[in-house]
Amino acid sequence: MYGKGRIIPALIIFLGLMTSPIWYKSGEASKMPKPEKPKDYTECVAPTQEMRTSHMVLLNEWRDDILREGGARTGKTPNGTEYIRSLQNGCMQCHSDKKKFCDACHNYTSVKPYCWDCHLQPKEAM
Amino acid sequence: MRILNPFIAVLALIAVGLVAAQVPGGQALIGIVLPYLAFALFLGGVAYRVMHWAKSPVPFRIPTTCGQANSLPWIKQNKIDCPSTRLGVIARMILEVFLFRSLFRNTKAEVHEGPKLVYGSSKFLWLFAILFHYSFLVIVLRHMRLFMEPIPGFVAALEFGDGFMQIGAPVFYQTNAIFLAAIAFLFLRRVMLSNIRYISLPADYFPLFLIFGIAVTGILMRYVFRADVVAIKQLTHGLTTFAPAIAAGQISPIFFIHVFLVCALLIYFPFSKLMHMAGVFMSPTRNMINNSRMVRHINPWNDPNIKPHSYAGYEDEFREFMKEGGIPVEKE
Numbered sequence: 001m002y003g004k005g006r007i008i009p010a011l012i013i014f015l016g017l018m019t020s021p022i023w024y025k026s027g028e029a030s031k032m033p034k035p036e037k038p039k040d041y042t043e044c045v046a047p048t049q050e051m052r053t054s055h056m057v058l059l060n061e062w063r064d065d066i067l068r069e070g071g072a073r074t075g076k077t078p079n080g081t082e083y084i085r086s087l088q089n090g091c092m093q094c095h096s097d098k099k100k101f102c103d104a105c106h107n108y109t110s111v112k113p114y115c116w117d118c119h120l121q122p123k124e125a126m
Numbered sequence: 127m128r129i130l131n132p133f134i135a136v137l138a139l140i141a142v143g144l145v146a147a148q149v150p151g152g153q154a155l156i157g158i159v160l161p162y163l164a165f166a167l168f169l170g171g172v173a174y175r176v177m178h179w180a181k182s183p184v185p186f187r188i189p190t191t192c193g194q195a196n197s198l199p200w201i202k203q204n205k206i207d208c209p210s211t212r213l214g215v216i217a218r219m220i221l222e223v224f225l226f227r228s229l230f231r232n233t234k235a236e237v238h239e240g241p242k243l244v245y246g247s248s249k250f251l252w253l254f255a256i257l258f259h260y261s262f263l264v265i266v267l268r269h270m271r272l273f274m275e276p277i278p279g280f281v282a283a284l285e286f287g288d289g290f291m292q293i294g295a296p297v298f299y300q301t302n303a304i305f306l307a308a309i310a311f312l313f314l315r316r317v318m319l320s321n322i323r324y325i326s327l328p329a330d331y332f333p334l335f336l337i338f339g340i341a342v343t344g345i346l347m348r349y350v351f352r353a354d355v356v357a358i359k360q361l362t363h364g365l366t367t368f369a370p371a372i373a374a375g376q377i378s379p380i381f382f383i384h385v386f387l388v389c390a391l392l393i394y395f396p397f398s399k400l401m402h403m404a405g406v407f408m409s410p411t412r413n414m415i416n417n418s419r420m421v422r423h424i425n426p427w428n429d430p431n432i433k434p435h436s437y438a439g440y441e442d443e444f445r446e447f448m449k450e451g452g453i454p455v456e457k458e
Contacts, residue, residue, distance in 0.1 A: 001180045010407065011173055018169060021273035021366040031275070032360055049376065053352040056295035109355045110271035110282055114292055 033104035038094035043077055045090075056113065059087060088119055129317070132332035136339050136387075143386030147379035156382045156389075157361055158370045164389035171396025176404050185425045187418045190411040192231065196419070210417050219413055223406055229255050251315065258308035261301040262337075264288060265344075268299070272355075272362040294349075302345055309338045333400055336391055343384040351380045 001007070016023070044051050046058065062085045065071030075085050084090040095101040098121050106113065146152035193204025209215045221227040229252040236244050264284055271281045289297035313334050316326045347353045357376035364370035395401070407413065441448070441455055448455050 001177060002183055003180055007176060007180045007408075011176055014404075015169055015173065021270065022368075024274050024278075024366075033356060049354065052354050052356065052376075053378075057352070060295045105356050108275070109359055110277040110285060111296070111355075112282070112286070113295065114297075 033108040035102075035104040036095075036097060036100035038096070041094045043079055043081060044094075045075065045077055045083055059091075059115070062086070087115060128326065128328050129331050132328045132335050135332060136335040139336070139387055139390050140339060140343075140383055143383035144379055146386065147382035153372050153377070153382060156386050157372050157377075158365065160389045161365055161385065164392040168392040168395050172401070172404055175396050175401055176408065179405075179408050183426065184410040184414070185427075186423050187414050187416055188410050189414045189416045191416055195416060208416050210415060210420065212415060215413060215415050219407070222412055226252055226256055226259075228412075250311070254308045254311040254315075257304050258312060261305035261308060264301045265299075265305060265341075268301075272359050273366045275359075275363055296348055302341070305341055306338070306345075309334060309341065313338070329399055333391075333394070333398060336387060336394070340384065340387045340391060343380055343387060347378070347380045347384055351378055353378050353381045 046054075051058075062071075066073060066085060071085075073085055074082055076082055084093070092098070098116075102113075105111075143156060146156050189208075191208040193207030194201060195208045196203045196210035203210065205211075205214045206218050206221065209218050218227075230249065232248050232251045233245050234248040236246065238244050268281060268284050268288065271277050271285070274281070285299075288299045288301050291298060291300065313331075316322050316330060316334075354373070354376045357373040358381055361370055361372055361377070391400075395403075438456075441457065445455055445457070
């Protein structure tokens with residue numbers, strides 16, 4: 001083998017970079033987020049799995065529907081419970097603690113929604 | 127056929143991923159076993175290819191030079207295109223690796239009326255190649271959010287810059303669109319230009335289709351079919367900490383198609399032209415100092431028992447025979 005002095009270190013750097021997520025030690029391995037669920041309510045506006053994957057789409061739909069199309073402020077769950085289609089007055093009514101609910105998963109997956117550029121964060125706002 | 131076969135191969139891979147995601151045990155196979163296997167093959171394969179290349183001796187300086195060599199003092203040397211120092215080579219390699227300088231020199235030849243052959247500069251290949259590679263890099267680095275915990279700052283910075291336009295939720299990433307456009311260009315270039323189409327092989331089309339498939343499934347997963355990112359991170363971060371777990375029923379099949387295609391790419395990588403990733407550093411035509419006129423390079427495997435034999439010595443040895451044969455000699 002020729003050029004050992006350069007090729008072997010280069011390969012080691014390559015392998016090190018490629019496997020860096022393995023060496024990158026996190027305080028505790030795979031600590032899953034546990035968003036705090038509201039105590040007084042058992043039902044959300046959509047099934048849990050749908051909310052997990054698509055709540056941001058729902059929020060965007062509400063915004064477009066209410067602000068741009070003049071849609072209704074209230075909606076009904078499949079079970080008939082009425083709710084307010086609003087982030088601050090709807091979602092945050094039950095999920096009142098942003099830090100314990102929203103941020104738990106958002107921080108875990110590095111999602112920084114710009115909801116809070118305009119909307120007030122309950123409790124934290126003051 | 128050279129286009130259709132690789133296309134069918136990628137469709138088949140998608141179908142396999144889709145089916146395997148529904149079969150019991152298939153999710154663990156695609157989500158856990160295959161990524162480890164593919165990643166090991168990728169790393170091992172790349173290292174093997176590089177070591178194998180390093181076995182080829184390059185005793186003489188064979189750089190492709192594109193400028194004036196170091197010569198007499200009043201002739202201006204092109205220090206980067208024909209480097210005679212180590213520093214020049216380093217500059218040349220940095221420009222090549224980071225800015226694809228040799229693609230920047232790409233030319234096109236056209237026959238005009240006359241007939242007249244005209245050469246011109248053609249920068250589109252360079253432009254889309256650089257967009258493609260840097261978008262790919264940003265996309266790969268953005269994925270580190272799924273493999274690292276806590277998430278390093280550069281990932282958040284990339285996500286912020288990439289989603290700068292704040293379109294939609296989840297936010298639209300510019301690199302996704304640039305990436306797709308660049309692949310589309312690189313594909314259309316091969317199909318539309320008859321001379322490029324003529325030299326294009328299935329091995330050229332297959333990686334394009336495969337990477338396109340990876341990009342499309344990834345975009346669909348983010349914006350259309352919607353996957354549970356927390357469940358996915360549990361799996362992917364589990365892979366890096368060697369404690370993978372699949373949350374049953376929470377991850378949609380599109381994720382497994384995406385992962386399956388990525389694994390296919392990783393496995394295919396060391397066997398393919400994609401090895402230019404390592405090859406760009408290893409090309410003797412680019413990484414050698416052009417100092418043939420300053421340093422005598424001696425072939426290392428020359429047999430030391432074979433002494434140099436000059437013409438004068440040759441004539442001394444065979445003078446009589448040459449004279450007999452009527453061959454002119456320099457010394458009588």
